[in-house]
Amino acid sequence: MALAQATDRIPSDVGAAPREGAFTRWVSANAPILLLGLVLLLLPSVASDFILNQIVGWTLILGMIALSLMFLAGFGGMVSLAQMTTAGVAGYMITVLGASSIPTISLFWPWWVAAPLAIIIAIAFGTLAGALSARTEGIYTIMITLAIAVAFFNLTLQNWSIFNGFNGFTSVPAPTAFGINWKAPIPFYYLVLVCAAASYAAVVYISRAPFGLALQGVRDNPRRMAAIGYNVIAHRIAAYTFAALIAAVGGILMVWLNNQISPGTVGIEATIDLLVIAVVGGLGHPIGAFVGAFIYVILRTFALDALVAVGLDGRRFQTIIGLGFLVIVLFSPDGVIGLWRRWFARARRSGARSDR
Amino acid sequence: MAMATDNVAADSGMLHHVRRGDALARWIGRHPVWSVIIAAAVLLLLWLVFAPWPAGFEEVFGRKRLFINALINGITLGGLYFLVASGFTLIFGLMRNVNLAHGSLYLFGGYMGYEAGEWTGSWLFSYVVAFVCCAAIGVAMQVLIFRRMEGQDLRQTLVTLGLALVFSDLMVWVWGGNAFQITTPDWLAGPVRTPIVVALRSSGEAVFLQYPRVRLVIFLAAVVIGIAMWLALNRTRIGMIIRAGVDDRDMLSVLGYRVQLVFVTVFAFGAGLAGMAGIVGGTFQSISLGEDSHFLLASLQVVIVGGMGSIPGAALGALIIGLAEQFGLVYFPSYATVLTFLIMVVVLALRPQGLLGRR
Numbered sequence: 001m002a003l004a005q006a007t008d009r010i011p012s013d014v015g016a017a018p019r020e021g022a023f024t025r026w027v028s029a030n031a032p033i034l035l036l037g038l039v040l041l042l043l044p045s046v047a048s049d050f051i052l053n054q055i056v057g058w059t060l061i062l063g064m065i066a067l068s069l070m071f072l073a074g075f076g077g078m079v080s081l082a083q084m085t086t087a088g089v090a091g092y093m094i095t096v097l098g099a100s101s102i103p104t105i106s107l108f109w110p111w112w113v114a115a116p117l118a119i120i121i122a123i124a125f126g127t128l129a130g131a132l133s134a135r136t137e138g139i140y141t142i143m144i145t146l147a148i149a150v151a152f153f154n155l156t157l158q159n160w161s162i163f164n165g166f167n168g169f170t171s172v173p174a175p176t177a178f179g180i181n182w183k184a185p186i187p188f189y190y191l192v193l194v195c196a197a198a199s200y201a202a203v204v205y206i207s208r209a210p211f212g213l214a215l216q217g218v219r220d221n222p223r224r225m226a227a228i229g230y231n232v233i234a235h236r237i238a239a240y241t242f243a244a245l246i247a248a249v250g251g252i253l254m255v256w257l258n259n260q261i262s263p264g265t266v267g268i269e270a271t272i273d274l275l276v277i278a279v280v281g282g283l284g285h286p287i288g289a290f291v292g293a294f295i296y297v298i299l300r301t302f303a304l305d306a307l308v309a310v311g312l313d314g315r316r317f318q319t320i321i322g323l324g325f326l327v328i329v330l331f332s333p334d335g336v337i338g339l340w341r342r343w344f345a346r347a348r349r350s351g352a353r354s355d356r
Numbered sequence: 357m358a359m360a361t362d363n364v365a366a367d368s369g370m371l372h373h374v375r376r377g378d379a380l381a382r383w384i385g386r387h388p389v390w391s392v393i394i395a396a397a398v399l400l401l402l403w404l405v406f407a408p409w410p411a412g413f414e415e416v417f418g419r420k421r422l423f424i425n426a427l428i429n430g431i432t433l434g435g436l437y438f439l440v441a442s443g444f445t446l447i448f449g450l451m452r453n454v455n456l457a458h459g460s461l462y463l464f465g466g467y468m469g470y471e472a473g474e475w476t477g478s479w480l481f482s483y484v485v486a487f488v489c490c491a492a493i494g495v496a497m498q499v500l501i502f503r504r505m506e507g508q509d510l511r512q513t514l515v516t517l518g519l520a521l522v523f524s525d526l527m528v529w530v531w532g533g534n535a536f537q538i539t540t541p542d543w544l545a546g547p548v549r550t551p552i553v554v555a556l557r558s559s560g561e562a563v564f565l566q567y568p569r570v571r572l573v574i575f576l577a578a579v580v581i582g583i584a585m586w587l588a589l590n591r592t593r594i595g596m597i598i599r600a601g602v603d604d605r606d607m608l609s610v611l612g613y614r615v616q617l618v619f620v621t622v623f624a625f626g627a628g629l630a631g632m633a634g635i636v637g638g639t640f641q642s643i644s645l646g647e648d649s650h651f652l653l654a655s656l657q658v659v660i661v662g663g664m665g666s667i668p669g670a671a672l673g674a675l676i677i678g679l680a681e682q683f684g685l686v687y688f689p690s691y692a693t694v695l696t697f698l699i700m701v702v703v704l705a706l707r708p709q710g711l712l713g714r715r
Contacts, residue, residue, distance in 0.1 A: 079510065132701060135708050140664070142513055143454055143656050147700060150653040154693035161690065268649045272517060279514060316529065322521030329514045330501075 049185040059297045060196040063290035064250035066277045068243035071203050074283040076239040077219030082145040084274045085152045086126040086244045087251030088266030093118035094252050101171040111175035122248035130240020134233050149271045156263040168262025172255050199246045203286045215239050276325045282335025291336050426686040432571045434678030435578030439633035440651050441658035442670045443626030449602045449665025450622050452509050456516040458630055459652030460523035465490045465631025466643035470536045479541040486631035494627025498620050524648050535644035544570040574636050582671050661703045663713025
């Protein structure tokens with residue numbers, strides 16, 4: 001697992017300010033994240049609805065699904081390609097159980113029944129996929145989860161009684177609840193922001209909790225962990241369950257954002273794009289998933305115009321994505337986060353040298 | 357006497373020296389129940405295929421023509437899957453490289469074969485073209501990229517994934533979204549009459565099944581290639597080197613063999629085989645956008661079911677997956693993929709290393 005590096009915490013300057021309180025230290029250690037959070041909180045006052053939902057909202061949603069992959073790959077050493085599928089299961093279930101344009105299939109249950117049920121079904125699916133692949137390691141996991149993902153994609157394509165085949169579902173808006181219309185851009189933006197922040201915080205917390213540490217132990221040396229008395233398989237499956245929860249919430253938000261779901265949502269291209277996002281961002285730290293998602297969304301939104309502007313065929317977007325992915329995998333296996341970290345370390349070193 | 361040699365062979369662990377017939381007899385002796393079940397299943401299958409069905413049967417299983425067609429389609433599709441998956445499993449077994457660009461090689465071979473066929477008009481020549489083109493790409497991949505990251509399984513796999521993305525997009529660029537059908541040469545066109553009775557006319561005259569000749573020929577070719585591969589792996593010096601490399605490539609290189617050369621050869625052969633399979637697929641069905649992921653999935657399923665890195669496993673897995681797909685398509689079309697998937701799940705649960713795989 002050369003890709004998965006331990007989450008080295010940003011070393012807080014304990015020596016420099018020994019008298020400072022724990023809270024101040026925590027704030028200074030997490031300054032970039034807190035600053036980013038503040039910016040995101042205040043964004044609606046300046047940004048247009050397009051930027052709020054189609055750029056930042058989509059980034060956060062894709063980031064959440066990629067985060068579930070990052071959690072499995074970075075902390076568990078299991079590169080699961082079934083995370084987009086898990087998100088898709090939740091997305092399909094919310095349309096089947098809730099409202100959509102197909103009254104013959106959708107059950108039109110209220111959101112407070114449909115959403116939790118969809119999440120539970122997706123968690124069950126994710127856990128099952130995990131149980132299937134947890135006994136294997138490394139590349140075997142990729143193969144099996146890829147097979148799961150493609151099998152589900154083919155099922156949605158062929159099955160008309162539940163998944164409505166090729167057409168999928170349209171008109172699946174976010175519901176109105178607590179007197180707020182969550183369809184509206186700003187409430188929906190905050191809904192997404194809260195979910196993404198909660199997932200991020202949960203992953204960071206779990207990575208330092210006993211379960212997360214044990215999981216990282218399982219990643220680094222499963223045999224030794226088994227010898228100490230940890231149940232390796234159970235830890236892996238539990239990791240899949242937790243990742244499925246995040247992916248499921250992301251999947252439901254994705255359907256509400258796009259207003260539709262179809263087999264393409266869980267297609268092989270989407271599955272691989274998700275891996276690209278996680279790897280390009282960096283599997284070493286949870287923020288990598290969101291960084292990767294941001295790069296992807298920016299490319300996806302503006303690459304067409306940019307390609308045409310420099311005289312290339314705008315349809316070659318996938319080649320750009322693939323080449324970018326190749327460059328990252330070949331030259332910086334820990335992704336953009338790794339690049340940034342190395343650059344930061346070098347800058348700090350040279351800064352220290354010039355101070356002297 | 358045979359018993360005695362058996363015991364000696366078994367005791368000293370020199371199982372390789374026991375002749376095949378003895379091995380079969382010993383297997384039957386060790387698993388009497390399974391032998392009976394397998395024999396009964398084979399007999400039942402033969403009866404289902406060759407005997408005219410009694411009246412009540414057709415109500416349960418549908419028309420006999422449907423059943424037989426699904427059976428033969430499944431077997432011939434299995435032949436095609438074997439051609440694709442054997443290269444995949446060979447590359448995996450030797451280099452621990454899950455080549456996720458294998459489906460792209462298949463598709464590329466199909467396109468190149470189509471172009472070559474249009475250009476020269478020779479169906480057989482297009483196989484050479486497809487093999488050479490895909491083998492060249494395989495060599496380039498191995499020499500330029502994978503050699504530099506040996507032993508890093510996961511990174512290699514991610515690289516193949518990136519390559520698959522780029523390849524598929526470039527192929528869309530060149531060939532667009534249209535489906536191409538590779539024309540069957542005249543000497544293979546048309547149906548052939550098989551000795552299988554599908555129905556009886558009211559006059560009592562038997563109706564025999566007609567089946568496309570080209571499919572049968574290609575299936576036979578797949579069987580021949582499979583046997584040739586097995587022989588090459590198990591009876592020749594090169595095969596011995598490759599098998600040694602599968603078991604312990606470090607030791608092989610210590611012994612003075614040029615492991616890199618073996619790697620390149622195997623990669624070229626596996627890739628070339630995928631390219632040839634592309635033409636077969638283009639003649640069977642058609643080649644179009646998206647077939648790369650279809651055949652990548654098929655290869656994955658075949659090696660997961662059959663056992664990773666094993667050629668006989670690939671053959672068995674291909675047969676099972678091909679049959680499951682065709683029968684699923686005929687008997688419950690809405691859930692056909694679920695059937696193959698269920699088979700995979702059952703195999704993974706009972707034998708995670710695959711039916712004929714080794715730990």
